[in-house]
Amino acid sequence: MFPFIPRKVSRPTKASISQQQPHPAVAQKEPAEMQRVNELSVAADTKGKGKATKSDLAEEDYAILTILSLSEHALWADPELRRTMDFNAEGYIPLSYLLHHSPYLSKLSPLPSEVSLVKAIRAHAGDHLDVRVLVSAPSRAPWYGRTAVKEDSGGFEVRRKSEGCPVHVVENWSRHDWDARTIYMECIPPHHRSIPGIWRLTRTLLSSSSPSTWAVQVITLPPHHQDKETDQPKCKGFALVTFAELEDVTYILGHWPWDRQPAGQDLDGEEAFKYGFRTLSKPKWQALNEEYLSYRKRLLEEIAENEDEEVPTPRETHAEREPTPQQDGPDTSHPALPNVTLSSPYPPGCLVFVRNVHPETNKTTLRTLFSQAYVLDSVSLEAGADALDYVDFNKGMDTCYLRLATPQHAQILVDYLQSNRKKQTSGLDSKGAEAPPADKKSFAAELVEGTREELYWAKVPEKVRRQAVEKALARSSSDSWSELPAKAVALHGAPDSGERKRKRKRRKRDA
Amino acid sequence: MNISSNTQPIHGNYRGYYTKRPFVHDPRLTLLPTSIFKDARVLDVGCNEGWVTCEIAQSWGARRVIGVDIDDTLVRAAWKRRRTVWSQQEPATHEATPADDHPSKGKKRKKCSEECHEFPRIPRPEYFPASCEHMFSPLPIPAARSPEDAHTFPHNVMFYTADWVNHDIPEDANQYDVVVAFSISKWIHLNGGDEGLRCFFHRVHSVLLPGGKFVLEPQEWETYAKARRMDAKLKENAKSLQLRPEDFERVLSEIGFGPAQHVGITGEGGFRRPVDIYVKTG
Numbered sequence: 001m002f003p004f005i006p007r008k009v010s011r012p013t014k015a016s017i018s019q020q021q022p023h024p025a026v027a028q029k030e031p032a033e034m035q036r037v038n039e040l041s042v043a044a045d046t047k048g049k050g051k052a053t054k055s056d057l058a059e060e061d062y063a064i065l066t067i068l069s070l071s072e073h074a075l076w077a078d079p080e081l082r083r084t085m086d087f088n089a090e091g092y093i094p095l096s097y098l099l100h101h102s103p104y105l106s107k108l109s110p111l112p113s114e115v116s117l118v119k120a121i122r123a124h125a126g127d128h129l130d131v132r133v134l135v136s137a138p139s140r141a142p143w144y145g146r147t148a149v150k151e152d153s154g155g156f157e158v159r160r161k162s163e164g165c166p167v168h169v170v171e172n173w174s175r176h177d178w179d180a181r182t183i184y185m186e187c188i189p190p191h192h193r194s195i196p197g198i199w200r201l202t203r204t205l206l207s208s209s210s211p212s213t214w215a216v217q218v219i220t221l222p223p224h225h226q227d228k229e230t231d232q233p234k235c236k237g238f239a240l241v242t243f244a245e246l247e248d249v250t251y252i253l254g255h256w257p258w259d260r261q262p263a264g265q266d267l268d269g270e271e272a273f274k275y276g277f278r279t280l281s282k283p284k285w286q287a288l289n290e291e292y293l294s295y296r297k298r299l300l301e302e303i304a305e306n307e308d309e310e311v312p313t314p315r316e317t318h319a320e321r322e323p324t325p326q327q328d329g330p331d332t333s334h335p336a337l338p339n340v341t342l343s344s345p346y347p348p349g350c351l352v353f354v355r356n357v358h359p360e361t362n363k364t365t366l367r368t369l370f371s372q373a374y375v376l377d378s379v380s381l382e383a384g385a386d387a388l389d390y391v392d393f394n395k396g397m398d399t400c401y402l403r404l405a406t407p408q409h410a411q412i413l414v415d416y417l418q419s420n421r422k423k424q425t426s427g428l429d430s431k432g433a434e435a436p437p438a439d440k441k442s443f444a445a446e447l448v449e450g451t452r453e454e455l456y457w458a459k460v461p462e463k464v465r466r467q468a469v470e471k472a473l474a475r476s477s478s479d480s481w482s483e484l485p486a487k488a489v490a491l492h493g494a495p496d497s498g499e500r501k502r503k504r505k506r507r508k509r510d511a
Numbered sequence: 512m513n514i515s516s517n518t519q520p521i522h523g524n525y526r527g528y529y530t531k532r533p534f535v536h537d538p539r540l541t542l543l544p545t546s547i548f549k550d551a552r553v554l555d556v557g558c559n560e561g562w563v564t565c566e567i568a569q570s571w572g573a574r575r576v577i578g579v580d581i582d583d584t585l586v587r588a589a590w591k592r593r594r595t596v597w598s599q600q601e602p603a604t605h606e607a608t609p610a611d612d613h614p615s616k617g618k619k620r621k622k623c624s625e626e627c628h629e630f631p632r633i634p635r636p637e638y639f640p641a642s643c644e645h646m647f648s649p650l651p652i653p654a655a656r657s658p659e660d661a662h663t664f665p666h667n668v669m670f671y672t673a674d675w676v677n678h679d680i681p682e683d684a685n686q687y688d689v690v691v692a693f694s695i696s697k698w699i700h701l702n703g704g705d706e707g708l709r710c711f712f713h714r715v716h717s718v719l720l721p722g723g724k725f726v727l728e729p730q731e732w733e734t735y736a737k738a739r740r741m742d743a744k745l746k747e748n749a750k751s752l753q754l755r756p757e758d759f760e761r762v763l764s765e766i767g768f769g770p771a772q773h774v775g776i777t778g779e780g781g782f783r784r785p786v787d788i789y790v791k792t793g
Contacts, residue, residue: 222646238641274533275533275534276533276534289647291639296651343590450654458594458649459648462587
């Protein structure tokens with residue numbers, strides 16, 4: 001039973017949680033346990049003093065992640081962790097708990113074994129963490145049973161070596177206190193683009209030559225907008241880092257300002273300088289985020305308003321000389337279908353937007369329904385097979401996007417729906433019922449063009465976009481068009497058939 | 512040309528070329544006179560992922576910048592790069608004087624804007640954090656609303672996939688004020704031999720307007736050794752090469768360029784190369 005020696009409880013702004021009092025009594029290890037641990041950590045002890053090998057670095061990474069998992073912030077943010085520590089009279093936490101709950105460890109794939117963590121801790125964090133074989137049964141811990149823990153026996157437990165009641169100091173901190181100690185950093189040099197790498201880099205940039213183990217409290221990688229909850233974010237060169245000390249925050253912000261200063265300032269972090277490393281306080285970062293989002297909204301609104309005055313973007317019209325804004329007059333002859341090349345970011349002219357689909361329908365039904373555009377006298381047209389590349393529909397919506405294999409197919413579909421007024425009577429209606437001309441519920445189809453089209457494809461994963469381009473390229477030769485029987489062409493109209501009225505609707509876009 | 516990613520970059524078509532190198536501003540561009548790209552039509556041969564191309568388009572007052580690369584994967588990445596650069600650029604609607612607590616206090620203008628006073632305030636390139644595009648998706652690009660708009664980033668830059676030495680691109684018909692060839696001559700030389708290199712120089716000459724400039728950063732002969740070991744064909748071609756980088760000036764002169772203006776040497780270690788400007792005379 002080792003009582004914690006309470007550290008002076010000071011005001012949060014002056015809190016020096018990195019100044020640790022050394023623990024007066026170190027746990028005495030049993031000889032048998034020592035032997036076992038020694039057997040397991042033989043590899044770590046034979047590490048040479050030379051250049052760190054890849055496995056050494058990986059091992060150090062584990063140590064760093066464990067340190068981060070036990071920071072004051074970790075205890076502040078995770079009450080269960082705190083309770084687990086409190087539950088143990090000596091302040092030990094089972095490694096298995098960390099492996100399953102720590103945001104730094106639990107998402108690692110593959111999950112490291114307890115043994116490898118022990119090796120890493122002993123090799124690289126032995127001065128700061130105690131680790132020993134589990135003394136107390138985890139089944140008695142309050143958290144046990146809620147998580148599936150494989151090893152009941154033979155596990156290890158770990159604790160911070162120098163205590164000082166960190167819990168009490170930060171217990172009454174607020175999110176604001178942590179935010180004030182958080183900075184955003186970007187242009188992180190390539191070799192440091194990982195959480196352990198950022199931890200190492202940050203510490204080299206601090207003013208002290210031997211910063212406290214706990215100087216860096218949190219490292220967060222902003223998630224990608226397409227990431228799922230369970231994804232482990234990848235480091236793309238930027239991160240949010242929280243420090244224990246405000247002084248460290250001020251120092252780093254001062255030496256790595258957002259508006260980069262010319263060289264000559266700081267020789268420490270030469271590499272960082274080369275790569276344009278710069279930092280920003282979290283509140284300012286948040287302000288820029290908000291500005292970005294509202295700017296983005298403004299741009300979308302601007303695009304929606306200007307839908308009628310679309311300027312063909314240069315890459316779509318290769319034959320164009322100098323790009324000048326053009327206004328298509330009303331009822332001009334149908335412009336030539338856009339050309340797709342390998343360098344097209346998406347296949348132009350292949351996107352159709354349809355309104356008044358039944359909200360309870362599904363992609364398969366819609367596919368069957370719209371494929372009717374390629375059926376003539378109940379015979380499926382060969383050229384119409386695979387016309388529909390993808391039905392982009394979400395349940396509950398009454399609109400959908402259709403990606404067609406080629407612009408010709410897109411034209412046929414739009415013409416078909418315009419000349420054959422149909423509506424969907426139910427979610428499973430894959431034929432469509434005839435609708436009177438003025439029926440507001442009949443399908444309304446339009447070709448998606450210009451920036452609206454660009455916006456849509458921008459959200460499609462690149463690989464899928466590529467495939468669509470390749471498909472359109474493969475099928476865009478006039479030969480595939482001539483495969484259609486003449487009657488079909490006459491019925492649906494050839495792609496360049498004269499005066500198709502361009503729809504000039506003003507539509508309010510949702511940002 | 513669709514080059515699969517598991518072959519060697521025999522055209523110098525390295526993937527991740529820029530992400531692995533330090534890049535704040537391209538050091539080669541900083542050697543050039545600030546007005547060289549002003550109002551210019553520019554061709555960037557061997558543009559890779561378009562980092563230099565976008566920098567010229569965004570910050571050097573260029574009217575139109577075309578990037579061309581033999582590798583389609585790189586060209587697609589260049590379009591993405593354009594989007595990324597746009598997503599970090601300051602909104603054009605910003606007021607001239609930022610508020611006191613504005614994140615970027617110092618209005619560090621780009622080199623070009625300091626000398627081009629007749630330009631309106633140029634939006635700062637790295638205004639938004641890189642994390643914004645990542646977290647919230649890229650900023651959409653509205654259509655250009657005026658001729659002036661059309662000659663401003665991002666509307667003034669585009670990319671083509673082509674083996675430019677041997678094939679025209681549509682834009683060539685409009686000709687150029689400046690052709691930029693950074694770190695490309697070695698690859699053209701090794702892949703096409705002396706003849707290929709001469710052909711390239713002739714092409715550059717023909718697409719340049721009178722008085723137009725050819726900005727060449729040639730790799731040095733010693734660096735050919737490692738490159739030619741990459742591939743049997745390159746190795747074979749290398750054997751018959753008679754021209755050396757020292758001869759380029761003479762060859763260009765014969766074709767109709769003035770003498771080389773050596774603007775400096777930049778880079779480190781194996782990447783130290785001269786940057787030269789040639790003016791089309793003949």
